[in-house]
Amino acid sequence: MRVTLHQDKCVASGQCVLAAQEVFDQRDEDGVAVLLDDSPPAGAHDDVRHAAAVCPALAITLAES
Amino acid sequence: MTDTLTDTASGTGREPGYPIDRSPHCPFSPPAGLRALQSTAPLRKVRLWDGSGAWLVTRYAELRTLAADPRISSDILRPGYPHVSLGSLERARRQTSFIVMDDPAHARLRRLVTAPFTVRRIQALRPAVQELVDELIDTMLAGPCPTDLVREFALPLPSLVICRLLGVPYADHAFFQRHSAALLNRDSAERATEAQRILTDYLDGLVAEKLVRPTDDLLSVLATEQVAPGLLERRDLTAIAMLLLVAGHETTANMIALGTLALLRHPDQLDALRATDDPARVAGAVEELLRHLTIVQTGLRRVALADIEIAGQVIRAGEAVILAIDAANHDATAFTEPDRLDLGRDARRHVAFGYGVHQCLGQQLARMELQVVYSTLYRRIPTLRLAADPAGLPYKHDSIVYGVHELPVAW
C-alpha cells in the first residue's frame, strides 16, 4: 500500500492521527497532517484505510498493490 | 408546523416543512417525519420557515459526497442560502466568522486557530480536565441533592476549559452562557440579535485589553502576533473569539447532559461503561453517543454554486441545500439498527462533527472532555439517577443545538 497525503487540502481535523497514529502526525505550528510512513506495514492497512475514509478534506489517497 | 407527507415529486406541489418536530415520546432519535423523508429518497425538496425551498439531504452517502464538494458553499451572505431563522441574514451582515465563509478566506482564518486543537495539544490538557471534572463532582456532592446537572456540571466544565484556552474570564460565565444560548435560539430573532451585539462588544473589549496587556492564551497570541502587525483585522479576531466561545461550550455541555440522560435510560449500557478500564472502549462509547444523539439538529446550511447531479436529481446553481447530519447518522445503510444505542459498535464514521473542510475544529477537545466525563462521572457517583419524569424534561426543541435546559439528578 502506498499512501499519499495532500497537505494543501488538509484542514487539521486530526481524524487521521486518531485512526492511525503510527502513520500520521500533525505539525505543531498549524495542525496540518504529516505522513510518517508512506508504505505502512500490512498490520496498519485497516487503520490507514479508515483514516482515508474519515478524512473530511479528502486529503489522503491510497494505492493498494 | 409539521406537514403531512402527501406529495411525492420533489419541487412540485406542497413540500414538507423543515425542520420537523420530534415525537414527544422519542427524545433521542431524529424526528419520525425526517426518517419518513429519508426512506423515500436520498434528498428532496422541503419548505423553510420563510417559505423558501431547499434540498434536504438525509442519506449518509449522498450527504458526505455533497459536504466534501467544493461546489457546495457555506457562504451565509450568498443569495439562496437557507437561513435558519429570522434575523440571521441581518446578523451575518454585521459579523461573520469562518464557519459561514468559503475558501480561501475560510482556510486562512481557520488555520490561524488550528494549532491549539491538534490531537497532541489536546491530550496534553487531559490531566487538567480530569482535575476540573473531579473538583466539579466534589462540589456537586457537597451541595444539595437533588440538583441540576446542567448548571452544576455539564455547562461549567466546557465553559471553564474554553475560557482558559481563549483567555476569557470565567467569572463572566453566567453572562456569556445566557447570551450564547440566546444566539442559538431559532425562535426569538430580537433576542438573538441583541445577544450578538452584547457578546461582540464584550469580546471586542477583551481583545483590546489583550493587545495592551497580553496574557498566556489564544486571544493574546492572535492579538499580538496577528492583529498588532496588521495581518488580521481586530473585528475578525472578535468574530473568531465569538465562534470559539459559543461553539466551545454549548455543544459539549449538551452532549454531557443529553448523554447522561441517554445512559441513565439504558442502564445495561451504563453498567458496561462504568465497568471498563479500557480507554479505547470509552472512546468508542463517545463516538456512539455523538452519532446516536447528533445534537446539531437543524442541518448544515449550504447553497449550490453550480448545477450538481446527484442520486438522479439536479441541484441547480443558487439552490439551497441542507445536510441533515442527524438523519445521516441514523441511515440504516450506514449503521445497522441505527436507532439502537450500542456503545460497543464502531461508530467512528459518523458525521456528528460535520464533513468537508468545515468539519468541527474543536472535535478533539470535545472528544477528550467527553471521554473524561463519561469515564469519571458515573464511577464517582454510582447511584446517579434522574430526579424527574423524563417525559416532562425541558428539551431544547427551539435551538440549533439539541439538549436539555435542565437535568434534575439525585444520588
Ligand code: HEM
Ligand atoms: C460535542 C461537541 C461538538 C459538536 C457536536 C460540534 C459540531 C460541529 C459541527 C457539526 C460543525 C460543522 C458545521 C458546518 O459544517 O457548517 C462544527 C464546526 C465547528 N466547531 Fe464544533 N462541535 C462541537 C464542539 C466544538 C468545540 C468544543 C469547539 C471549540 C473550540 C468547536 C468549534 C467549532 C468551530 C470553530 C467550527 C467551524 C469550523 C469551520 O468552519 O472550519 N466545536 N462543529
Ligand code: SF4
Ligand atoms: S484527517 Fe485529513 S484533514 Fe484531518 S488532519 Fe488528517 S489529513 Fe488533515
